[in-house]
Amino acid sequence: MRKKSIGLLLISLLVWGIITYFLFLSRTTANRDKNVLSNQINSLKTQVQRKIADNQILLKRLIELQQKKLDELQAATTVNSLPDDSINNLNSSYLVGSTVKLKTEEEIKREKLKALAAKKSLAKDLPIIAVLVISCNRITVERCLNQLIKLRTNAEQFPIIVSQDCEHKQTADIIKSFGDQVVHIQQPDQSDIDIPLREKKFKGYFKIARHYGWALNQIFFEFGFDTTIIVEDDLDVAPDFYEYFLGTYPLLVADKSLWCVSAWNDNGKSGLVDETAAHLLYRTDFFPGLGWMLTKDLWQELSVKWPKAYWDDWIRQPEQRKNRACIRPELSRTRTFGKVGVSNGLFYEKHLKYIKLNDQFVPFTKMNLSYLLKDNYDINFVNQVYHSTVVSYSELKSGNIVTPGSVRIPYHTRQTFKNTAKMLGLMDDFRSGVPRTGYRGVITFFYNNRRVHLAPNTNWNGYDISWS
Numbered sequence: 001m002r003k004k005s006i007g008l009l010l011i012s013l014l015v016w017g018i019i020t021y022f023l024f025l026s027r028t029t030a031n032r033d034k035n036v037l038s039n040q041i042n043s044l045k046t047q048v049q050r051k052i053a054d055n056q057i058l059l060k061r062l063i064e065l066q067q068k069k070l071d072e073l074q075a076a077t078t079v080n081s082l083p084d085d086s087i088n089n090l091n092s093s094y095l096v097g098s099t100v101k102l103k104t105e106e107e108i109k110r111e112k113l114k115a116l117a118a119k120k121s122l123a124k125d126l127p128i129i130a131v132l133v134i135s136c137n138r139i140t141v142e143r144c145l146n147q148l149i150k151l152r153t154n155a156e157q158f159p160i161i162v163s164q165d166c167e168h169k170q171t172a173d174i175i176k177s178f179g180d181q182v183v184h185i186q187q188p189d190q191s192d193i194d195i196p197l198r199e200k201k202f203k204g205y206f207k208i209a210r211h212y213g214w215a216l217n218q219i220f221f222e223f224g225f226d227t228t229i230i231v232e233d234d235l236d237v238a239p240d241f242y243e244y245f246l247g248t249y250p251l252l253v254a255d256k257s258l259w260c261v262s263a264w265n266d267n268g269k270s271g272l273v274d275e276t277a278a279h280l281l282y283r284t285d286f287f288p289g290l291g292w293m294l295t296k297d298l299w300q301e302l303s304v305k306w307p308k309a310y311w312d313d314w315i316r317q318p319e320q321r322k323n324r325a326c327i328r329p330e331l332s333r334t335r336t337f338g339k340v341g342v343s344n345g346l347f348y349e350k351h352l353k354y355i356k357l358n359d360q361f362v363p364f365t366k367m368n369l370s371y372l373l374k375d376n377y378d379i380n381f382v383n384q385v386y387h388s389t390v391v392s393y394s395e396l397k398s399g400n401i402v403t404p405g406s407v408r409i410p411y412h413t414r415q416t417f418k419n420t421a422k423m424l425g426l427m428d429d430f431r432s433g434v435p436r437t438g439y440r441g442v443i444t445f446f447y448n449n450r451r452v453h454l455a456p457n458t459n460w461n462g463y464d465i466s467w468s
């Protein structure tokens, strides 16, 4: 009996011990779980708080950035005191779904540009003319841009748009470093071009044509400008570059027989130009390019059939030119400084680097340039050319001509033209039958202090496209 109760007691003690042990055990695990949980909650709380703080900083920064942009926009427009506030009204953020998307600097610049283009002019006689700089992978675009920016008197009247092909990072960085002074656009189509096998080595010309086409579409159709001056990234420009284009702009608009104004004289080498006649301008049937102005009307006509390559020779074909002429100066308002490019470096060494860049300012906008309108010009030109004393190359060369005034050297065949041109140092090539700087078949230049016309017969009746 005693033994039994002792046994019972022992068993009870054992059971109690076990129960107590498990009770204790379960309480500590519960405590441990609770601790883990609360640690987790705390850490989560910290994380969330940190996130909120981060977001607040980010949001604050974004707001500051946008405010800065807005202030800049406003400052820019107030300084120039634009009468209408289409540009001030630009809003810098827009809604996408339910989140506010901040506009990038580039988007804001583009909208500003469109608003500017829509104005067409700043005032009477102050048309807005976009300057399109064609760029690819030459970092020397910096030299060109520095000059264009330094010389421009009004950034609103001459907005500079740099169109870049090739995605060349270094060049892009340089263009970006100009900040608000230029708008940088990039040709998005970098796909391979399908080029006929035997033209593979001319791939560069295909890329250039594609880029020109895209860039001009942007200028006229995307941004909506009416007029643009195209400049390539390897050009130096003269002090009166803008004044020249502004002064000739009314001619381009008024005279439908004109299709471009070019800053370039193909025979503009020292020794072939009158350096005291910086004011002198001409009409030419030869499309010179190299710094030239065109209107949206012309682009509407050309863009629908824009070629895949060799655009400059294409534009010179009769189907495109349709007997239209360009204005060109006695002294070039551009000069190319870069010999590395798609076209031959040899051509630069032999010819391009001797082009005389005008260094004086001619107030073209204050001059009467109506002598360049076709009706006035042609009569005077033909009169002057065919009333000039006829001389031979050797007479001209000797400098022993006694009669005053301009002289004429006649040519009758393609070969005599080429021979004479070569001897005089003139360009002797043809494009679609037109010699460089030619007007009605006449090449006008300056030699031994005398105005000279290398001219066909009076019965001349058009270019022979088989001459090349």
Ligand SMILES: *[C@@H]1O[C@H](CO)[C@@H](O)[C@H](O)[C@H]1NC(C)=O
Residues within 6 Å of the ligand: 089, 090, 091, 093, 094, 095
């Ligand atoms: C701002 O932009 C949004 C979206 O682009 C447009 O719906 C809204 O009308 C604009 N507001 C003003 C004041 O221009």
Ligand SMILES: *[C@@H]1O[C@H](CO)[C@@H](O)[C@H](O)[C@H]1NC(C)=O
Residues within 6 Å of the ligand: 368, 369, 370, 371, 376
């Ligand atoms: C400008 O020159 C033309 C001749 O080319 C002349 O007929 C016209 O009267 C001139 N205009 C002015 C305003 O002088």
